[in-house]
Structures are given as structure tokens and as C-alpha cells.
Amino acid sequence: MRYLTRRVLNAMLLLAAISAFSFALLQSAPGNFFDAMRLNPRVSAQTVDGLRSKYGMNQPFPVRYGHWAFSVLKGDMGFSFSYNSPVGPLLWARARNTLLLTSIATLLAWLLAIPLGIWSAANKGRWGDRACGFSTSALLTIPDLLVFLILLLLAVRTGWFPTGGMISTGFDNFSFWSKCKDVAVHFALPAVGLAVVTWPVLVRHIRSAMVEALESPFIRAARGHGIPRTRLLFRYALPAASNPLISLLGFSVATMLSASVIVEVIMSWPGLGPLMVQAILSRDVYVVVAVVMLSSVFLVAGNLLADVLLFVSDPRIRVE
């Protein structure tokens, strides 16, 4: 239990440090949302100054950070100037969409990668393994952007898939069944794109972990006892290889989130990515800070989840 408490405390501290860091970074940015107003001759300087003091922009840094931290705890996460509302409500729906997309893509990528990685490791050195290695390295060199653009081209040219968004217009009037179908069709391309981009790295890691497990002495002993191959692979080697893979699951959250930004912008998925790009372009600092914070919460949570899974699956960690 001490192990888990320590991990949770560590994660909390890390998040607090990230919040201070990103807040300080964004507050030191030159220019702010109201600068564009100063150029407008119909807005007087007094009005702009009034707005600035209304939003507390002329107060010293620790005070602003305190206010902000308080609003984070309340769930507001600061105030968006361009949406003229607290950031929190803006964020939750989009965060849900991003999470849905990335978790489906993660699931898809792992479901495809695990069998292939195991198969490749079981056939190490044969042509199947070589072909697999070659194709994963080939996929690795294709830029993410190109993959997403090709998928978008597919959508535009064939019309089989929608080119963006998460639901069609008139969604509210659909029957339950067509609602499900509509969402699934919208999910297809972005999820496949994300899976394709993260998949080759997963296959390579799974393969190398399995190869290492298969070469260890206890597997040789088990083989010597005449245990069948399938049982050997799934019952003996896979659990032994699972440790690095669980950590990899935690790490892959980061890659997934980063790739998700691009796919969301290209396929106009209503997630955190487009919100963030827009917020940067309009200098809506609190939205940027909130998105950065949220993404790091996801990442830290992913790593924490991996730690918990490790704790559950590996008795050696529990003993320590």
C-alpha cells in the first residue's frame, strides 16, 4: 500500500508543479486578449483598462495564481475571454470527446498490436517476422499528418465516411439505433488514423518483450516438459512479458494525446485540439493553461493507472 500512496502523492506534486509552471509561462506571454481591442478606435483606453482590472490582470503574479488555483478547485478553471464564460464548462464536453476518441483508438491499436507482436516473436527470424518488422518500420517513417490527410482524402472522395465532426445535423431526432450508427461512422476515421499512427511502436515493443520472455530459461524448461506451444505462449510467456507492456500503456497515453491534437484539427473533431489552437491564436490564456493542465492530468493518470496495474499483476512490486 505504501507503494501506491507514494505514487499518488508523487503524481499530485507533479501536477501542482506543472500548474505553477504553465501558469507562469502563459502569464509571462507578451500581449493579451484585450490588446486587439486597443487597436479599435471605438473602444476607449479606459474601457480596456476597466476590463483588465475586472479580470484581475493588473494584480501581482501570486495573487493571480491564487485566484486561478481557487477557481480550478471550484471547477471553473479560470475565465475564457473569447467565450465570455468560465473555462470549465467549455472544457468538459471537449475533454470527453477527446478521451472517447483516444481510448477507442488505444483499444484498437492494442487489440491489433498484441496478436501481431506475439505472432512475430513466436516466429522470430522467419519471413513472417521479417515482413512484420519491415512493414512496421515503413509505417514509422510516414508522417502522422500524411496518414490523417490520406484518410481525409478517402472520406472526401468516397463519401463513405463523414469528413468531420462527431454527429450529423439533426442528431437529436434520430432513433437510438441510427444514433449509434451515426456516432460509429464519425468515429471510424479518426480512431483508425490514431491507431495506425501508434500501432507500429506498440508492435515493436510487444515483440521485443515477448522475445525476451521466450528466451528465458523457465520457458525452455517448460518446453522441455512438453507443454503445448499455444499454452506456452499465452499462459507462460505473455504474463512474463507483460511488465514492460503495462508501463508502455502508461507512456502511450502521451503519444496518443499528441497525435490526437493533429487528427482533431484535420478531421474537425470537437475535442481539445481545435479548442487549444484557437485559444492560442486569440491569446485566450486561461483556456490554454486549462487544456495543458488537463492533458497532463490525463498523462499522469495514465501513468498512475499503469502503476496500479503493475502493483496488481506483479507480486514482486507488492513485496518491496
Added chain:
Amino acid sequence: MKNRHKLWGALILLAGLHGLVLFAGFFAPYGSAAQERELPFAPPTRIHFVDARGKFHARPFVYGLKDDPQAIGSFAVDATRIYPVHFFVQGSSYKIAGVFPSHVHLFGATAPGRIFLLGSDEYGRDQFTRFLYGGQVSLAAGLIAAALSVLLGVIVGALAGFYGGWIDEVLMRGGELFLALPWLYLLFAVRAALPLHVAQWQVFLLLIAVIGLVGWARPARLIRGVVLSAKERNFVVAARAFGASDAYLLRRHVLPQTYGVILTQMALLVPQYVLAEVTLTFLGLGVGEPMPSWGSLLASLQQYYVLSSYWWMFLPAALLIPVFLAYYMAADALQERLKTVPL
């Protein structure tokens, strides 16, 4: 494939690609901003040897383009006149590698014929030319940013690994902060903290600084690991016992042991950072027109009509693949060769 062959193959490919980009002025037939407003979205020009009457020409030639009567807004080949392709032709002036003025181009079609190897964009600018010039921005950004990252990584990693104690603790905790943020979000956050509307070259420098500063944590961690084991080696301990100063030990004995990691990290980081630049520019946060970069070449694909109607606008993106392939091959071969820590 033998490791040595792989490394040499990758290095030759890299040298060729970088040479092409460095001497973009010579290899590109036009200037990077030269427009041909009459020919927007012209398809890639085909080089011919045999003309419409079946006559063979020793000198390759191209045809001109005319408006396609069937499809408005697209072009058809006008086979009535041929424009021979010449080599080492006089053209628009440029500076060789940014220093020596020149106006000789490797190839060019006789005016008013035009040669667009990768087609042209919405202003009738040659995509091939812009790809080469764009490489100057993107590759330079990747290389300098990677060098910056690795330099920071070496400084931090060496200090942390060599001195240990609270220095190590502070530096590595800071690194954890950077590793705990998804890198694209972190990149965005840092980019958001910098001015939006400044001169192009300033944006370029900002981009390099942002990308380079964000990525220091990973190389720092790896180099710290190497330094940790390096300082315990017997000859280092012996040198210390002979009274060598810390600076001497680091410079002479410890840092040389990290060269393998440094090289491998460079080879891995450059393509990653080129991609970072491409992504930022694609999203409108990097360098803008008229400065070409690989990101801005792709940005026009965000419009559906460009995406669906003009397949050749994908060619610059496809040409990124050999660049990345060369870097990954080099990194792979280096990693095997130097037996450094795997990633």
C-alpha cells in the same frame, strides 16, 4: 543488410538530401516566390523524348498547358509546341548556400514553357522549388533545435550525473515535469507564451527555440545515465586520484563516453523536430507565407477542394518519407553500432 552498409547507405542518402536542400537555388528551376498566375494548380509536367508525330528528340522537352475545354479550372496538354529542357541555364538570381550570388540553375525549360516537376500551387508557384527551399527552413529548424536540445541535455545530464546529490535531484525533477506533459501540448503552451505577429525570421528563431527547449529532458536523462556509470570507471577514478579537476575530468574522460548517445539522440531527434515544425506550421503557429516550409506546403491540403482535386499536392508530404527513413536508418545503425541504451 550489414550494419556498416546500413549506416553508409543512410549517411549517403542524408548527404544527398541535405545537399539538395542546401543548394536549393541551383537545383530548383525558379525562385521560391516566383509566381505564374496563369497556371494555378498545374499538374506535374511530364518530360518527353518523343513528340506527337513520333519523332525522337535527343534533348528532352516539355509541352505547354492550355485550359481544358471539358473541365473548367483544369489544364490540358498543348502538344502543338515543344519547349526543350536545357541544363545549366541562366535564370533568377540566388545565393549559393546563402553566400555567393549566382544565377545558374541545373535545368529549366525554354520560356515561355514551364517545368513543374511536382506541379504548382494556387499561385502557380513551382512545388518542387518550394519543397527544396522549404527544406532549408524545416531541416534547419530540426537540426538546430535538436542540437539545442542535445546541448542542454548534455549540460544538465553531465551536471546531474557527475555531481549527484541535490543538483541531481532538482534537475531530474525538473526534467520529469517536462516529460509529464504530452510534448505537443507543451510545445503549444510554450508557443502560446511567445508573440504571435513578428517578422518571419523571428518566428523561425522562436520555433527553433521552442522546439529545442521543450525536448531537453529525454537526452538529459540518457546522458545522466551514461555519466553516472562513466564516472565510476577505473581510469576516471584514477585520474581523480591524481588530482584532476572536475572540469578536466568531464571534458577529457567523462563526456567522450557520451558521444555515442549524443549522436544517436541527434539522429532520432532531428526527424521528430522536423515533424514538430511541420505540425506547428501546418496548424498556423509556425512560419507563414511567403517563406516556404514543409509545413506550409501541406497547409493548403486543409482545404477540401485542394485535397480532393489536386493529388500532386500530396507529393511534398510523400517526399518527407525518404528524409525520415534516412534519419531513422542512421539512428538504428548507430544504436546497434555503439551499443548504447535502447529507447
